[in-house]
Amino acid sequence: MGIKAEVDKLKKELIELRRDFHQHPELGLEEHWTADKIESYLKPLGLEISRIGATGVVGLLKGDQPGRTLMLRADIDALPVQEMTSVPYKSAHEGLMHACGHDGHMAMLLVAAKILCEHKDGMKGNIKFLFQPNEENMHAGLLVEKGVLENPTVDAAFGIHLMTPLETGKIGVASGAVMAGMHTFKLVIKGKGGHTGFPQESIDPIIAAANLVQTTQIIQSREIDAFKPTVIVFGRIAGGTTSNVIPEQVELEGTIRYLYDAAAAGEDHPCKKFERIVKHVCKTHRTQYELGYPYNHPAVINDSEMIQFVRSAAAKVVDADDRIVPFVTMVGEDFCEFANRVPSAFYFIGAGNKDKDADYPHHHACFNIDEAALSIGSEMHVRSALAFLKP
DSSP: OOHHHHHHHTHHHHHHHHHHHHHSOOOTTOOHHHHHHHHHHHGGGTOEEEEETTTEEEEEEEOSEEEEEEEEEEEOOOBSOOOOOOOTTOOSSTTOBOOSSHHHHHHHHHHHHHHHHTTGGGOEEEEEEEEESOGGGTOHHHHHHTTTTTTTTOOEEEEEEEEEEEETTOEEOOSEEEEEEEEEEEEEEEOBOEETTOGGGSBOHHHHHHHHHHHTHHIIIIISOTTSOEEEEEEEEEEOSSTTEEOSEEEEEEEEEESSOGGGGGGGSHHHHHHHHHHHHHHHTTOEEEEEEEEEEOOEEEOHHHHHHHHHHHHHHSSSGGGEEOOOEEEEOTTHHHHTTSOEEEEEEEEEBGGGTBOSOTTOTTOOOOTHHHHHHHHHHHHHHHHHTOO
16 A cells, blocks of 8 residues: 555544644643643554653654654644634634644644554664644743753654645745744833823833834845845834823834844844844933843754755655745744754645635634645655655
8 A cells, every 4th residue: 555545544533633633722831631642642553652841742663774763743732812713623622722733733743653653664763753842932942952852862853834825735845944033022111201291301112112113124124135034023012001191111022033044143133133223212212121032043944955855755745846836934933943953844734725714824713724734744744754764
Protein backbone atom coordinates (compact mmCIF):
# COMPACT_ATOMS: atom_id res chain seq x y z
CA MET A 1 0.00 0.00 0.00
CA GLY A 2 1.36 3.44 -0.93
CA ILE A 3 1.65 6.34 1.48
CA LYS A 4 -1.25 8.23 -0.04
CA ALA A 5 -3.46 5.16 0.37
CA GLU A 6 -2.27 4.74 3.98
CA VAL A 7 -3.27 8.31 4.76
CA ASP A 8 -6.60 7.94 2.96
CA LYS A 9 -7.38 4.83 5.00
CA LEU A 10 -7.09 6.93 8.17
CA LYS A 11 -8.99 9.95 6.83
CA LYS A 12 -12.07 9.41 9.01
CA GLU A 13 -9.91 8.97 12.10
CA LEU A 14 -7.95 12.09 11.18
CA ILE A 15 -11.07 14.23 10.98
CA GLU A 16 -12.51 12.77 14.19
CA LEU A 17 -9.30 13.59 16.04
CA ARG A 18 -9.33 17.16 14.79
CA ARG A 19 -12.97 17.67 15.77
CA ASP A 20 -12.43 16.21 19.23
CA PHE A 21 -9.53 18.59 19.84
CA HIS A 22 -11.58 21.47 18.42
CA GLN A 23 -14.42 20.75 20.81
CA HIS A 24 -12.11 20.69 23.84
CA PRO A 25 -9.78 23.71 23.56
CA GLU A 26 -7.39 24.61 26.36
CA LEU A 27 -5.16 27.62 26.85
CA GLY A 28 -1.37 27.43 26.94
CA LEU A 29 0.05 25.42 29.87
CA GLU A 30 -3.48 24.30 30.73
CA GLU A 31 -3.66 21.62 28.01
CA HIS A 32 -4.05 18.71 30.44
CA TRP A 33 -6.98 16.98 28.69
CA THR A 34 -5.25 17.56 25.36
CA ALA A 35 -1.95 16.09 26.54
CA ASP A 36 -3.67 13.05 28.02
CA LYS A 37 -5.49 12.39 24.75
CA ILE A 38 -2.28 12.73 22.75
CA GLU A 39 -0.47 10.35 25.06
CA SER A 40 -3.30 7.81 24.96
CA TYR A 41 -3.12 7.79 21.15
CA LEU A 42 0.67 7.45 21.00
CA LYS A 43 1.16 4.76 23.63
CA PRO A 44 -0.31 1.84 21.62
CA LEU A 45 2.03 2.71 18.75
CA GLY A 46 5.03 1.50 20.75
CA LEU A 47 6.72 4.89 21.01
CA GLU A 48 8.79 5.99 23.98
CA ILE A 49 6.54 8.60 25.60
CA SER A 50 7.67 11.38 27.90
CA ARG A 51 6.30 14.65 29.20
CA ILE A 52 8.14 17.94 28.98
CA GLY A 53 6.95 20.73 31.20
CA ALA A 54 3.42 20.51 32.53
CA THR A 55 1.61 19.72 29.30
CA GLY A 56 4.13 18.96 26.54
CA VAL A 57 4.24 15.45 25.09
CA VAL A 58 7.15 13.83 23.25
CA GLY A 59 6.97 10.52 21.41
CA LEU A 60 10.22 8.94 20.23
CA LEU A 61 10.26 6.51 17.31
CA LYS A 62 13.52 4.62 16.84
CA GLY A 63 14.29 3.26 13.39
CA ASP A 64 15.93 -0.11 12.92
CA GLN A 65 19.21 1.51 11.86
CA PRO A 66 21.25 4.15 13.68
CA GLY A 67 21.24 7.60 12.15
CA ARG A 68 20.10 11.18 12.58
CA THR A 69 17.18 12.33 14.72
CA LEU A 70 14.43 14.39 13.13
CA MET A 71 11.88 16.36 15.14
CA LEU A 72 8.32 16.87 13.86
CA ARG A 73 6.41 19.48 15.82
CA ALA A 74 2.73 20.33 16.36
CA ASP A 75 1.45 23.08 18.67
CA ILE A 76 -1.46 22.23 20.96
CA ASP A 77 -2.83 25.36 22.67
CA ALA A 78 -6.05 27.26 21.94
CA LEU A 79 -7.01 30.94 22.23
CA PRO A 80 -9.22 33.02 24.55
CA VAL A 81 -11.81 33.53 21.78
CA GLN A 82 -15.57 32.94 22.01
CA GLU A 83 -16.42 30.73 19.05
CA MET A 84 -19.12 32.08 16.73
CA THR A 85 -19.36 29.21 14.23
CA SER A 86 -22.34 26.86 13.95
CA VAL A 87 -20.41 23.63 13.38
CA PRO A 88 -21.66 20.62 15.40
CA TYR A 89 -18.22 20.20 16.95
CA LYS A 90 -17.88 23.82 18.10
CA SER A 91 -16.05 24.56 21.34
CA ALA A 92 -17.65 23.16 24.48
CA HIS A 93 -15.65 25.59 26.62
CA GLU A 94 -17.00 29.11 27.04
CA GLY A 95 -14.58 31.77 25.86
CA LEU A 96 -12.05 29.30 24.43
CA MET A 97 -11.51 28.24 20.83
CA HIS A 98 -9.05 26.57 18.50
CA ALA A 99 -8.98 29.60 16.22
CA CYS A 100 -5.57 29.07 14.68
CA GLY A 101 -5.53 25.51 13.35
CA HIS A 102 -3.65 23.84 16.19
CA ASP A 103 -6.43 21.24 16.46
CA GLY A 104 -5.59 20.20 12.90
CA HIS A 105 -1.86 20.29 13.57
CA MET A 106 -2.25 17.75 16.38
CA ALA A 107 -4.47 15.45 14.34
CA MET A 108 -2.14 15.52 11.33
CA LEU A 109 0.94 14.68 13.39
CA LEU A 110 -0.78 11.90 15.36
CA VAL A 111 -1.91 10.14 12.20
CA ALA A 112 1.52 10.68 10.64
CA ALA A 113 3.08 9.09 13.72
CA LYS A 114 0.86 6.03 13.33
CA ILE A 115 1.87 5.63 9.68
CA LEU A 116 5.57 6.27 10.31
CA CYS A 117 5.59 3.57 12.98
CA GLU A 118 4.69 1.12 10.20
CA HIS A 119 7.78 2.22 8.26
CA LYS A 120 10.38 2.07 11.03
CA ASP A 121 11.96 -1.12 9.65
CA GLY A 122 13.33 0.84 6.71
CA MET A 123 14.20 3.93 8.72
CA LYS A 124 17.75 5.09 9.38
CA GLY A 125 17.55 7.17 12.54
CA ASN A 126 14.87 8.44 14.88
CA ILE A 127 11.82 10.67 14.84
CA LYS A 128 10.90 12.80 17.83
CA PHE A 129 7.24 13.85 17.73
CA LEU A 130 6.84 17.02 19.76
CA PHE A 131 3.38 18.20 20.82
CA GLN A 132 4.25 21.65 22.10
CA PRO A 133 2.17 23.66 24.58
CA ASN A 134 1.67 27.41 24.73
CA GLU A 135 2.88 28.38 21.26
CA GLU A 136 0.74 31.53 21.37
CA ASN A 137 2.91 32.78 24.22
CA MET A 138 6.20 31.63 22.73
CA HIS A 139 6.99 28.63 24.94
CA ALA A 140 9.37 26.84 22.58
CA GLY A 141 12.46 28.54 24.00
CA LEU A 142 11.67 27.21 27.47
CA LEU A 143 11.30 23.70 26.07
CA VAL A 144 14.75 24.03 24.52
CA GLU A 145 16.07 24.95 27.96
CA LYS A 146 14.34 21.86 29.36
CA GLY A 147 16.17 19.66 26.84
CA VAL A 148 13.65 18.97 24.09
CA LEU A 149 16.47 18.95 21.52
CA GLU A 150 18.48 16.41 23.54
CA ASN A 151 18.33 12.69 24.42
CA PRO A 152 18.69 11.95 21.56
CA THR A 153 20.16 15.07 20.04
CA VAL A 154 17.88 16.53 17.37
CA ASP A 155 19.68 17.07 14.05
CA ALA A 156 16.86 18.76 12.13
CA ALA A 157 13.21 19.75 12.40
CA PHE A 158 10.08 20.16 10.28
CA GLY A 159 6.95 22.10 11.17
CA ILE A 160 3.60 22.70 9.47
CA HIS A 161 0.98 25.42 9.78
CA LEU A 162 -2.48 25.24 8.26
CA MET A 163 -3.32 28.52 6.52
CA THR A 164 -6.78 29.73 5.44
CA PRO A 165 -5.30 32.58 3.34
CA LEU A 166 -3.91 29.76 1.17
CA GLU A 167 -6.34 27.74 -0.94
CA THR A 168 -6.87 24.08 -0.03
CA GLY A 169 -4.71 21.89 -2.24
CA LYS A 170 -1.79 24.30 -2.26
CA ILE A 171 1.40 23.96 -0.24
CA GLY A 172 3.33 27.11 0.68
CA VAL A 173 7.08 26.55 0.53
CA ALA A 174 9.92 29.09 0.65
CA SER A 175 13.56 29.31 1.69
CA GLY A 176 14.81 32.04 3.99
CA ALA A 177 12.55 34.04 6.30
CA VAL A 178 8.93 32.82 6.14
CA MET A 179 7.42 34.06 9.41
CA ALA A 180 8.14 37.33 11.14
CA GLY A 181 10.37 38.07 14.04
CA MET A 182 8.43 40.04 16.61
CA HIS A 183 8.91 42.31 19.60
CA THR A 184 5.82 43.09 21.64
CA PHE A 185 6.29 46.49 23.23
CA LYS A 186 4.68 48.20 26.19
CA LEU A 187 5.26 51.94 26.50
CA VAL A 188 4.13 54.30 29.26
CA ILE A 189 4.39 58.03 28.54
CA LYS A 190 4.31 60.10 31.73
CA GLY A 191 3.26 63.74 31.82
CA LYS A 192 1.66 66.08 34.32
CA GLY A 193 -2.10 65.99 34.71
CA GLY A 194 -4.41 68.97 34.89
CA HIS A 195 -7.47 70.81 33.60
CA THR A 196 -8.14 70.89 29.86
CA GLY A 197 -9.00 74.58 30.26
CA PHE A 198 -5.44 75.28 31.45
CA PRO A 199 -3.34 72.97 29.23
CA GLN A 200 -0.30 75.24 29.58
CA GLU A 201 -0.05 74.20 33.23
CA SER A 202 0.13 70.51 32.35
CA ILE A 203 2.41 68.25 30.36
CA ASP A 204 0.08 66.38 28.05
CA PRO A 205 1.04 62.72 27.44
CA ILE A 206 -1.82 62.29 24.95
CA ILE A 207 -0.41 64.71 22.40
CA ALA A 208 3.01 63.08 22.84
CA ALA A 209 1.43 59.67 22.20
CA ALA A 210 -0.36 60.95 19.08
CA ASN A 211 2.91 62.34 17.72
CA LEU A 212 4.71 59.12 18.49
CA VAL A 213 2.20 56.88 16.69
CA GLN A 214 2.66 58.95 13.53
CA THR A 215 6.41 59.51 13.75
CA THR A 216 7.38 55.87 14.27
CA GLN A 217 5.86 55.01 10.88
CA ILE A 218 8.86 56.62 9.18
CA ILE A 219 10.96 53.67 10.35
CA GLN A 220 9.34 51.20 7.97
CA SER A 221 8.86 53.65 5.10
CA ARG A 222 12.02 55.81 5.27
CA GLU A 223 14.73 54.09 7.31
CA ILE A 224 14.65 50.41 6.34
CA ASP A 225 15.14 48.86 2.91
CA ALA A 226 11.78 48.06 1.30
CA PHE A 227 13.11 44.54 0.63
CA LYS A 228 13.34 44.01 4.40
CA PRO A 229 9.66 44.02 5.38
CA THR A 230 9.05 45.78 8.71
CA VAL A 231 5.70 46.59 10.30
CA ILE A 232 5.12 48.67 13.45
CA VAL A 233 1.54 48.61 14.71
CA PHE A 234 0.00 50.07 17.85
CA GLY A 235 -2.75 47.78 19.08
CA ARG A 236 -3.70 49.46 22.35
CA ILE A 237 -3.76 53.06 23.62
CA ALA A 238 -5.20 53.83 27.06
CA GLY A 239 -5.21 57.09 28.98
CA GLY A 240 -7.49 59.46 30.81
CA THR A 241 -10.69 59.15 32.79
CA THR A 242 -12.94 61.91 31.50
CA SER A 243 -13.18 64.59 28.81
CA ASN A 244 -11.95 67.61 30.77
CA VAL A 245 -8.92 66.15 32.50
CA ILE A 246 -5.43 65.85 31.06
CA PRO A 247 -4.14 62.51 32.40
CA GLU A 248 -0.87 61.82 34.15
CA GLN A 249 0.10 59.10 31.69
CA VAL A 250 -0.83 57.16 28.57
CA GLU A 251 -0.13 53.48 27.92
CA LEU A 252 0.62 52.18 24.44
CA GLU A 253 1.11 48.59 23.35
CA GLY A 254 1.83 47.00 20.00
CA THR A 255 4.22 44.93 17.94
CA ILE A 256 7.31 45.44 15.83
CA ARG A 257 7.54 42.73 13.17
CA TYR A 258 10.26 42.05 10.63
CA LEU A 259 10.92 39.41 8.00
CA TYR A 260 14.71 39.12 8.15
CA ASP A 261 17.54 38.43 10.60
CA ALA A 262 17.27 41.61 12.67
CA ALA A 263 19.77 40.33 15.24
CA ALA A 264 22.54 40.90 12.71
CA ALA A 265 21.42 44.50 12.10
CA GLY A 266 23.08 45.99 15.19
CA GLU A 267 22.12 49.64 15.53
CA ASP A 268 19.85 49.24 12.49
CA HIS A 269 17.61 46.85 14.43
CA PRO A 270 14.03 48.19 14.17
CA CYS A 271 13.74 48.24 17.97
CA LYS A 272 16.79 50.51 18.21
CA LYS A 273 15.20 52.90 15.75
CA PHE A 274 11.91 52.73 17.64
CA GLU A 275 13.67 53.55 20.92
CA ARG A 276 15.45 56.51 19.34
CA ILE A 277 12.18 58.05 18.19
CA VAL A 278 10.46 57.36 21.51
CA LYS A 279 13.30 59.10 23.33
CA HIS A 280 13.29 62.23 21.18
CA VAL A 281 9.52 62.58 20.81
CA CYS A 282 9.10 62.33 24.55
CA LYS A 283 11.89 64.85 25.10
CA THR A 284 10.24 67.25 22.64
CA HIS A 285 6.98 67.04 24.58
CA ARG A 286 8.72 67.25 27.99
CA THR A 287 7.39 63.84 29.00
CA GLN A 288 9.12 60.88 30.62
CA TYR A 289 8.67 57.29 29.49
CA GLU A 290 9.14 53.63 30.34
CA LEU A 291 9.59 51.12 27.51
CA GLY A 292 9.73 47.35 27.74
CA TYR A 293 9.41 44.27 25.55
CA PRO A 294 7.39 41.58 27.38
CA TYR A 295 7.72 39.06 24.51
CA ASN A 296 10.06 38.74 21.59
CA HIS A 297 11.36 36.18 19.14
CA PRO A 298 13.33 36.18 15.89
CA ALA A 299 12.04 35.37 12.41
CA VAL A 300 11.52 31.78 11.27
CA ILE A 301 14.28 31.27 8.71
CA ASN A 302 14.20 28.07 6.64
CA ASP A 303 17.33 26.14 5.83
CA SER A 304 17.75 25.83 2.05
CA GLU A 305 18.70 22.14 2.16
CA MET A 306 15.84 21.21 4.49
CA ILE A 307 13.34 22.99 2.29
CA GLN A 308 14.38 20.75 -0.61
CA PHE A 309 13.04 17.74 1.32
CA VAL A 310 9.74 19.60 1.60
CA ARG A 311 9.64 20.48 -2.09
CA SER A 312 10.40 16.89 -3.03
CA ALA A 313 7.64 15.57 -0.76
CA ALA A 314 5.18 18.19 -1.98
CA ALA A 315 5.74 17.16 -5.60
CA LYS A 316 4.44 13.70 -4.67
CA VAL A 317 1.51 14.96 -2.60
CA VAL A 318 -0.07 17.46 -5.01
CA ASP A 319 -0.78 16.79 -8.67
CA ALA A 320 0.61 19.94 -10.28
CA ASP A 321 3.66 22.17 -9.89
CA ASP A 322 1.47 25.26 -9.63
CA ARG A 323 0.08 23.86 -6.36
CA ILE A 324 3.47 24.41 -4.72
CA VAL A 325 3.70 28.15 -4.16
CA PRO A 326 5.92 30.59 -2.26
CA PHE A 327 4.26 31.79 0.93
CA VAL A 328 5.53 34.12 3.65
CA THR A 329 3.66 35.97 6.38
CA MET A 330 4.20 38.71 8.96
CA VAL A 331 2.64 36.46 11.60
CA GLY A 332 5.11 35.28 14.25
CA GLU A 333 5.88 31.69 15.28
CA ASP A 334 8.01 30.34 18.11
CA PHE A 335 9.21 27.49 15.86
CA CYS A 336 12.05 29.98 15.33
CA GLU A 337 13.55 28.72 18.60
CA PHE A 338 14.14 25.36 16.93
CA ALA A 339 15.10 26.77 13.52
CA ASN A 340 17.75 28.95 15.19
CA ARG A 341 19.45 25.87 16.63
CA VAL A 342 19.09 23.08 14.07
CA PRO A 343 18.53 23.03 10.27
CA SER A 344 14.76 23.33 9.86
CA ALA A 345 11.92 23.87 7.43
CA PHE A 346 8.57 25.39 8.31
CA TYR A 347 5.90 25.40 5.64
CA PHE A 348 2.19 25.92 5.06
CA ILE A 349 -0.74 23.74 4.07
CA GLY A 350 -3.60 25.57 2.37
CA ALA A 351 -6.85 25.18 4.31
CA GLY A 352 -8.95 27.97 2.84
CA ASN A 353 -12.24 27.26 1.08
CA LYS A 354 -14.92 29.95 0.81
CA ASP A 355 -17.59 27.38 -0.13
CA LYS A 356 -17.05 25.69 3.25
CA ASP A 357 -16.92 28.96 5.25
CA ALA A 358 -13.23 28.29 5.76
CA ASP A 359 -11.98 31.68 4.61
CA TYR A 360 -11.93 33.63 7.89
CA PRO A 361 -8.56 34.91 9.13
CA HIS A 362 -6.71 33.17 11.91
CA HIS A 363 -7.77 34.15 15.46
CA HIS A 364 -11.23 35.17 14.19
CA ALA A 365 -14.27 33.93 16.14
CA CYS A 366 -15.62 32.27 12.96
CA PHE A 367 -12.32 30.64 12.00
CA ASN A 368 -12.55 27.15 10.56
CA ILE A 369 -10.47 25.00 8.22
CA ASP A 370 -11.28 22.93 5.18
CA GLU A 371 -10.73 19.45 6.59
CA ALA A 372 -9.58 18.21 3.19
CA ALA A 373 -6.28 19.87 4.09
CA LEU A 374 -5.66 17.42 6.93
CA SER A 375 -4.76 14.48 4.71
CA ILE A 376 -2.33 16.67 2.78
CA GLY A 377 -0.61 17.70 6.00
CA SER A 378 -0.30 14.14 7.31
CA GLU A 379 1.08 12.89 4.02
CA MET A 380 3.61 15.75 3.97
CA HIS A 381 4.81 14.82 7.47
CA VAL A 382 5.26 11.19 6.43
CA ARG A 383 6.97 11.80 3.09
CA SER A 384 9.35 14.52 4.33
CA ALA A 385 10.39 12.43 7.34
CA LEU A 386 11.04 9.30 5.31
CA ALA A 387 13.01 11.31 2.74
CA PHE A 388 15.21 12.79 5.46
CA LEU A 389 15.83 9.44 7.18
CA LYS A 390 16.09 7.17 4.16
CA PRO A 391 18.97 4.64 4.29
